[in-house]
Amino acid sequence: xxxxxxxxxxxxxxxxxxxxxxxxxxxxxxxxxxxxxxxxxxxxxxxxxxxxxxxxxxxxxxxxxxxxxxxxxxxxxxxxxxxxxxxxxxxxxxxxxxxxxxxxxxxxxxxxxxxx
Amino acid sequence: xxxxxxxxxxxxxxxxxxxxxxxxxxxxxxxxxxxxxxxxxxxxxxxxxxxxxxxxxxxxxxxxxxxxxxxxxxxxxxxxxxxxxxxxxxxxxxxxxxxxxxxxxxxxxx
Numbered sequence: 615x616x617x618x619x620x621x622x623x624x625x626x627x628x629x630x631x632x633x634x635x636x637x638x639x640x641x642x643x644x645x646x647x648x649x650x651x652x653x654x655x656x657x658x659x660x661x662x663x664x665x666x667x668x669x670x671x672x673x674x675x676x677x678x679x680x681x682x683x684x685x686x687x688x689x690x691x692x693x694x695x696x697x698x699x700x701x702x703x704x705x706x707x708x709x710x711x712x713x714x715x716x717x718x719x720x721x722x723x724x725x726x727x728x729x730x
Numbered sequence: 731x732x733x734x735x736x737x738x739x740x741x742x743x744x745x746x747x748x749x750x751x752x753x754x755x756x757x758x759x760x761x762x763x764x765x766x767x768x769x770x771x772x773x774x775x776x777x778x779x780x781x782x783x784x785x786x787x788x789x790x791x792x793x794x795x796x797x798x799x800x801x802x803x804x805x806x807x808x809x810x811x812x813x814x815x816x817x818x819x820x821x822x823x824x825x826x827x828x829x830x831x832x833x834x835x836x837x838x839x840x
Contacts, residue, residue, distance in 0.1 A: 618773070645826065656736075656832030657774070657819060670827065705773055713826040717762065721773030 616640075618722035620706050626728045632694040635725045638687055639708030647712075647719060648681055648691050649705040657705070663689065696729045703727070733757045734822050736831035745840045749807040753820030753831055756801065760822035760829075763796060765805050768817040768833070777818070778805070810838045 619638040627633055639646045647662040661671040666683045674681070678697070683689040693700055703726050707719040735754045743749045755763075761782045766774035780787040780794045780803065787794050793806045807814055815838045820831040 647828075649830075654832070655732075657821075657830035659827060659829070662826065664826070707773070712828070713823070716764065716776065716779045717823060717826075717828075718764075718776045719774075719828060721775070723771065723773050 618706055618708050618720055620704075620722035620725050622725055623723065624726050624728075626730065627696055628730050629697055630695045631729075632692065633696045633700075633727060633729075635691040635704050635706075635727070637689045637691070637706030637722060639689070639706070640720055641687065643708035643710050643720070644686075645709040645712050646683060646689050647707040647709070648689070649707065649721075651703040651705060651724070660691070693727075696727075698729045701727055701729050732832075734820055734829050734831040736820055736834050738834050739832070740835040740837070742837045742839060743810045745812055745838055746809045749805075749810045749814065749836055749838065751805040751807075751818050751820070751834050751836065753803050753805075754801055755803075755822050757822070757824065757829075758798075758801070759824050762823040763794070763803050764821045764823065764828065765792075765794060766819040766821060766830075768819065774819055807836075810836075812838050812840045814838050 621636045648660040649657045660673045661681045663683045681691045703724045705724045707721040709719045764779040765777040767777045768774040796803045817833045819833045821828045
């Protein structure tokens with residue numbers, strides 16, 4: 615299996631621009647998670663989906679952030695408008711059964727966002 | 731509110747010695763605890779876990795200890811190897827959600 619695939623790997627943009635990050639989960643995984651990594655706060659859960667439906671978006675920092683999962687093999691995280699404090703590494707992860715056993719999450723390689 | 735805390739941002743250990751990474755949590759409803767390892771430019775990968783009903787789990791050189799009364803867990807790596815140099819994240823699970831700590835950078839010197 616190819617694993618979780620994220621794009622772009624790196625994105626540099628200017629404040630005020632729209633940013634769209636993309637994720638393809640592992641085939642057959644019903645759960646998809648978006649995390650953000652910063653030096654100060656580590657890995658923060660932004661939102662997660664189950665069977666393409668958003669279940670918990672309490673970690674989404676502001677209305678500028680939105681996430682969609684139009685089908686089982688694709689999700690997007692959008693920031694509009696972007697601000698310098700959004701600079702971070704954004705990870706997508708998928709899982710078969712996160713609440714059972716070890717509930718292992720499989721992470722993508724991340725998208726490093728820099729907002730100037 | 732940081733429910734999972736890793737108070738040591740970094741740790742440096744000599745090759746062959748023991749590495750001990752610590753983690754504290756505040757929510758007694760967590761039912762599973764996990765450690766993830768992350769190399770630069772890669773995503774975190776699962777390392778080892780422990781159920782809240784146990785106090786120790788061992789997998790090769792890696793052992794995780796859980797002290798529920800103190801709300802504390804630790805990861806022991808013995809012996810440490812240069813390839814263990816990475817960022818280690820402690821995570822706690824409630825329902826389908828994993829809450830991560832800020833991570834500890836481990837450097838193993840040869």
